[in-house]
Amino acid sequence: LGNKAASGTAIIEELGEEHLKSRKPICYTSADSVFQIAAHSDIYPLAELHKLCEVARKLCDPYNVGRVIARPFEGTPGNFNRTKDRHDWSIELPGKMLLDYLREEGVETVAVGKIGSIFNEQGIDVSHHDAGNEACIRKTFEIAREKTDKDQFVFVNLVDTDMIYGHRRNPRGYHDAVAAIDAVLPELESLLNVGDVLAITGDHGCDPTFKGTDHTREHVPLIFKTSGSELLTAEKASLGIRESFSDLSVSIQKVFGKNAQGNGTVFL
Incomplete structure (x- = not known):
């Protein structure tokens, strides 16, 4: 069903009921280089949806589609909701990148949230697949409090501003999500040891006040906080x-x- 460009929440409202009757997956894309498959968790359990996406990934490779995304949802007609069990299958990277370089130099690389999916686990020693800002922030604090003698690079993705509020054009929710991140930064800074660095940036814009539902093209912030250096x-x-x-x-x-x-x- 589908086979068109669409908003992820709009297309499950449009085709969700037909999907429940026909058991056909909902396929759609957006302005990004993505192929997305949405399916109700009662029709396609997560493992089966993942199998569909793995097949789709192979079919999309010749076209250099950036990502295939599983979009499970639940609920009833008129009240469908996407779950937090999204999973991405990225195209194979054309070469080495930061995680590979650090790992080869003996730095332990730790991923939190969507990072493992984004990079196909490439160059990652430890991957935590926590979902949502709250869970990812909690995991980040757990890692920051752990004692280690290793050089360590922790790569965290906080996705709520994008997935839940940016694409849905919800300025209040976006504000509250950013404020919640801001509120925990002082405590995170207090856990930095001498020589540690906290870098904060975004991979693209997603202005919740702009028209449409896609990413936007404003500059993203880059904050580099050092401790005792x-x-x-x-x-x-x-x-x-x-x-x-x-x-x-x-x-x-x-x-x-x-x-x-x-x-x-x-x-x-």
């Missing part, structure tokens, strides 16, 4: 508008004292 001089306090996310990649490698590999310009 003069890593950033006063002259470099403003990072300016960067040319590429690769600038963050090579700068993180420098934090760990590694030779920067890949593209990008170090801003430290």
Whole structure:
């Protein structure tokens, strides 16, 4: 069913009842390079939906589709809700990236939330598949409180501003989600050891006040917080508008004292 570009919540309202009767999966796309399959959890249990998506991933590979996404939902006609059991199958990366470089240099790489799915678990030592901001923040604090002698890079994705509020164009919910993140930052900063760095950014815009339901193209923030270190001089306090996310990649490698590999310009 479907086979068109559509909003994820709108298409399950439109075709959900027919899906329950026909048992046919709902297939749709958006402005992003994605192929999404939505199915009610009573019709396609998660394992079966995943099998569909694995087949779809192979079929999408020749077209370089970025991601295949499982979109399970539940409820009854007029009251369908997507669950938090979304899963992504990304196209195979064309080469190495930050996680690979750090891992090869002996840095333990830890993923929280959607990160493992986004990168097909490539370059990741430990992957925590917590769903939702609250669970991912809780897991991040657990990791920050653990004692370790290893150099460690923790990559966390907080998806609610995008998936729940940005695409749904819900400014109040978006505000509250950002405020909730902001509220826990002082405690997270207090857990940083000397030499630790907290980097905060976004992978794209998703303005909840803009028309439509897709991603938006504003600049995203880049905040680099250091603890007990003069890593950033006063002259470099403003990072300016960067040319590429690769600038963050090579700068993180420098934090760990590694030779920067890949593209990008170090801003430290």
